[in-house]
Amino acid sequence: MSHHGKTKAQKGSLPAMTVTPVAAAIGVVLRDDQVLLVRRANQPDAGKWGFPGGKIEPGEPVQAAAAREVAEETGLVVRPLHVFTAVDAFHRNASGQLVTHYVLIAVLCEWISGLPQAAGDAxxxxxxxxxxLDSVDIVMSVDVARVASMAAKVRDDVQ
Incomplete structure (x- = not known):
C-alpha cells in the first residue's frame, strides 16, 4: 500500500474520538409568567442554570422522560403538553475536540403541584x-432564554 493510501490515524496521529449524539428530554415548566430552572450539579454544564432534564430511557416516550426528569430534579408534578423544539448541546475539551453531543428535546410542561426542591442532578x-432571563446575573446553559420565550409563545398559541 502506498503512503498516499494511509489515513491520518494510520500515520501515527491519535484516532478521532467517536461521539454519538445522545437524546435527552428537557422539561420547560411554565407557571404564569415564570419558568422553572435548575442549577446543574454535574457535567455537562455543572454550575449553570437550565431546564430540568436528562437522558431518555430505552422505550420511554419523550414526554414521559421530561415529566420524570422534572420530578426527579425538583419534586414538582407536571403535565407534559407537547414537544416544541430541540437544541444541540455540544461540549468540547480544551483543545476544541467534541466530547459530547446531546440533542435536548424540549417539552412544554404545565405545572400541576409542588414547590421546587433541588434533588438528583440539581x-x-x-x-x-x-x-x-436575558438580564439576570446568572450563568445559563445554551439557549435557555430563547427556549423559555418560545415555550411561552407556544403556550399562548394553544390556549
Missing amino acids: LEAEWFPIET
Whole structure:
C-alpha cells in the first residue's frame, strides 16, 4: 500500500474520538409568567442554570422522560403538553475536540403541584420570570432564554 493510501490515524496521529449524539428530554415548566430552572450539579454544564432534564430511557416516550426528569430534579408534578423544539448541546475539551453531543428535546410542561426542591442532578431549583432571563446575573446553559420565550409563545398559541 502506498503512503498516499494511509489515513491520518494510520500515520501515527491519535484516532478521532467517536461521539454519538445522545437524546435527552428537557422539561420547560411554565407557571404564569415564570419558568422553572435548575442549577446543574454535574457535567455537562455543572454550575449553570437550565431546564430540568436528562437522558431518555430505552422505550420511554419523550414526554414521559421530561415529566420524570422534572420530578426527579425538583419534586414538582407536571403535565407534559407537547414537544416544541430541540437544541444541540455540544461540549468540547480544551483543545476544541467534541466530547459530547446531546440533542435536548424540549417539552412544554404545565405545572400541576409542588414547590421546587433541588434533588438528583440539581443543586438549586427556582422559578424565574421569563422576561428577565436575558438580564439576570446568572450563568445559563445554551439557549435557555430563547427556549423559555418560545415555550411561552407556544403556550399562548394553544390556549
